[in-house]
Amino acid sequence: MSALLQVADLRVGYGHSVAVDRVDLDVREGELVAVAGANGAGKSTLVNAVAGWSRGRPTVTGAVRLAGRDVVRIPAHRRTGLGLVLVPEGKGVFDGMTVDENLRLVRPAKDAPGRRYGIDDVYGVFPQLRDRATARCSTLSGGERQMVAIGRALRAAPRVLILDEPSVGLAPRLVMQVLEHIRRLVDDGLSVLLVEQNVRAALEVADRLYLLDQGRVSGSGSAAEMRDDERVARAYLGGLGA
Amino acid sequence: MNVVSQLVNGLALGAGYALLAVGWTVLLSAARLVNFAHGQLYMLGAFVTWFATTRFGLPYLVAIPVALVAVAALAVVLQLLMTRLTLDQNIVSLMLVTLAFGYLLQGGAGLIFGGDPQIIDSPFQRQDLSLGGARFTGQDVVIIVLALVLYAVAFYVLGRTNVGRMVRGVAEDPKLAQLYGIDAGRVYLVVFVFSAVCAALAGAVVAPRSPILTSIGFEEVIITFLVVVLAGIGNLIGGLVVGMGLGLFTAVFGTYFPPAYSTAAAFVLLLVVLVVRPQGLKAR
Numbered sequence: 001m002s003a004l005l006q007v008a009d010l011r012v013g014y015g016h017s018v019a020v021d022r023v024d025l026d027v028r029e030g031e032l033v034a035v036a037g038a039n040g041a042g043k044s045t046l047v048n049a050v051a052g053w054s055r056g057r058p059t060v061t062g063a064v065r066l067a068g069r070d071v072v073r074i075p076a077h078r079r080t081g082l083g084l085v086l087v088p089e090g091k092g093v094f095d096g097m098t099v100d101e102n103l104r105l106v107r108p109a110k111d112a113p114g115r116r117y118g119i120d121d122v123y124g125v126f127p128q129l130r131d132r133a134t135a136r137c138s139t140l141s142g143g144e145r146q147m148v149a150i151g152r153a154l155r156a157a158p159r160v161l162i163l164d165e166p167s168v169g170l171a172p173r174l175v176m177q178v179l180e181h182i183r184r185l186v187d188d189g190l191s192v193l194l195v196e197q198n199v200r201a202a203l204e205v206a207d208r209l210y211l212l213d214q215g216r217v218s219g220s221g222s223a224a225e226m227r228d229d230e231r232v233a234r235a236y237l238g239g240l241g242a
Numbered sequence: 243m244n245v246v247s248q249l250v251n252g253l254a255l256g257a258g259y260a261l262l263a264v265g266w267t268v269l270l271s272a273a274r275l276v277n278f279a280h281g282q283l284y285m286l287g288a289f290v291t292w293f294a295t296t297r298f299g300l301p302y303l304v305a306i307p308v309a310l311v312a313v314a315a316l317a318v319v320l321q322l323l324m325t326r327l328t329l330d331q332n333i334v335s336l337m338l339v340t341l342a343f344g345y346l347l348q349g350g351a352g353l354i355f356g357g358d359p360q361i362i363d364s365p366f367q368r369q370d371l372s373l374g375g376a377r378f379t380g381q382d383v384v385i386i387v388l389a390l391v392l393y394a395v396a397f398y399v400l401g402r403t404n405v406g407r408m409v410r411g412v413a414e415d416p417k418l419a420q421l422y423g424i425d426a427g428r429v430y431l432v433v434f435v436f437s438a439v440c441a442a443l444a445g446a447v448v449a450p451r452s453p454i455l456t457s458i459g460f461e462e463v464i465i466t467f468l469v470v471v472l473a474g475i476g477n478l479i480g481g482l483v484v485g486m487g488l489g490l491f492t493a494v495f496g497t498y499f500p501p502a503y504s505t506a507a508a509f510v511l512l513l514v515v516l517v518v519r520p521q522g523l524k525a526r
Contacts, residue, residue, distance in 0.1 A: 051421070053417070053420060053421060055417055075420070075425075076420040076421060077419075077420040077421075077422075077423050077424055077425045077426070078425075080420070080421060080422070080423040081423050085421070086421055087421075088418075088421065091415070091418065092418070092421075093418075094410070094411050094414050094415065094418065095414070096410060096414050097407065097410065097411070097414075101407055104404065104407065105404065105407045105408065105411055105422050105424075106422050106423060107404065107423075108423070152422065153421075156422070156423055
C-alpha cells in the first residue's frame with residue numbers, strides 16, 4: 001500500500017542547532033503510526049514541521065508529501081485545508097470560545113479531499129462534549145479539552161491527523177480512553193500520526209512505531225515487532241519481557 | 243444653549259468618538275495594533291468626501307461611499323506593507339510605522355487638498371430640528387443613529403458569525419488559528435480595512451459639523467485611544483458607552499469651563515478610572 005504521508009530527509013534546525021536530522025517516515029491509508037522517544041528527542045519538532053507549524057522560526061529542509069504532493073513550502077493554514085491537520089501539544093483550543101464555537105470555527109473547503117465530520121459526527125465520537133457544548137473551553141477538564149481539540153481537527157476533514165502527546169496531563173484512566181477513541185477513528189479509515197510519551201499505551205493502539213533519539217530515527221517496525229524489541233523493552237517498557 | 247440641547251450636542255460628539263473607536267477596538271483586540279494613523283484616516287474620510295462633493299459635484303450621500311472605498315484601498319496598501327510586522331506582533335515597530343504613515347498621509351493630504359479650512363456641505367447639517375426645547379441638526383441625529391447601528395452590526399458579527407469567530411480566534415492566538423485553517427494575515431487585513439473604513443465614515447459624518455483642515459486627526463486619535471483604554475481592550479459595548487459618556491462629559495464641561503481644558507479634564511478622568519479599575523470598564 002502506498003504512503004499517504006511521506007516524510008523524506010527532513011531536517012529542522014533553530015540557528016546552528018539541529019533538532020530533527022534526516023528523518024524518513026511514512027503513514028499509509030488507515031494506519032496509526034506512533035512516534036516515541038525521550039524528552040527532547042525532537043518528536044514535537046518533527047510533527048510540527050510536518051504540519052508546517054511552529055511558534056518559533058525553524059529552518060526546514062527535505063520533503064513532506066501528502067498523497068504524492070510536496071507540501072513543505074505550504075503554510076500551516078493551507079496544509080490544514082489540504083487535510084494535514086495537527087493537534088499540538090498543550091493548548092489546542094481557543095479558551096475564550098465555547099465548545100460549539102471551537103467546532104463551528106473550522107469549515108473545510110467544498111473540495112476538501114478528506115472525510116468530513118459534521119458537528120453531530122464529532123458529538124457522536126465524543127458524546128460527553130454534547131452536554132458541554134455551550135461551556136467555555138477554559139472551564140473544561142484536561143480530557144474534555146483534548147476531545148475538543150481532536151474534534152475541531154476532525155471538523156477540518158483530515159486525511160492525516162497528527163496528534164502531539166494527546167495524553168499529556170491526563171489521568172491514566174483517561175489516557176487509554178483518548179487513545180481508544182483515536183484507534184476507533186483509524187478503524188473507520190482515518191490515518192493518524194501520533195506522538196506519545198507513554199510507549200506502552202502507544203503500542204496498545206498503534207500499527208507501527210518509530211523511535212526517535214536526538215532528532216534521528218533509531219528504530220522502527222510494527223507494533224508487535226517493537227513490543228518484542230529488546231531496546232524498546234529496556235528503555236520504555238520497564239525491562240525485558242514487559 | 244439649554245441643558246437638553248447640550249445633552250444632544252454631547253451625545254452627537256460622543257457618538258463621533260464611538261464611531262472612531264469601534265474600528266480601533268476591534269483592531270487592537272484582534273491584532274494588538276495601535277494605529278497612530280487612525281486620525282489621519284478620519285481626516286481623509288472627511289476630505290475625500292469634501293473633494294467628491296465640491297470637485298465632482300457628487301451629492302453628499304454618494305460622496306461618502308466614494309470616500310470609504312478610497313480609504314479602504316489605501317488601508318489595503320498600508321496593511322500589506324505591515325503584514326510581516328503584524329504577524330510577528332512587533333508592536334513597537336508597528337506603532338512607529340503607523341505614526342510615520344500618519345505624518346505621510348497628513349503631508350500628502352496637504353499637498354492634494356491644500357491648507358485652507360473647508361466645509362463639507364451636508365443637507366443634514368442644514369436641517370434644524372427641535373425637540374422639547376432642544377435645538378439640534380439632522381447631522382447630529384445621523385451621527386448618533388449611525389454609531390448605534392454600526393455598534394449593533396459589529397457586536398452581531400463578532401459574536402454570532404464565523405467571521406467574528408475567526409477574528410476572536412486570531413485575537414486569542416494567531417498561531418493556533420492557523421491550525422483551524424485560518425489565514426491570520428488575511429484576518430488582520432480585513433480587520434485593518436474595517437477599522438480604516440469606520441474612521442473614514444466617522445470623518446465623513448462628523449466633519450460637516452465644523453470646518454476641516456488636513457491637520458485634524460491627532461486630537462481625535464488621542465481621544466479615541468482614551469475611549470478604547472477606558473472601555474477596556476476589546477470591549478465593544480464599553481466603547482459605545484465610554485464614547486457617549488466622554489462626549490457628554492466634554493459638552494457639560496464646556497458649559498462651565500473653557501473648552502480648551504476639556505481634553506486635559508478627560509485625561510484626568512482616565513487617570514482616575516485606571517487607578518481604580520486598571521482593566522477599564524471591562525469585566526475581569
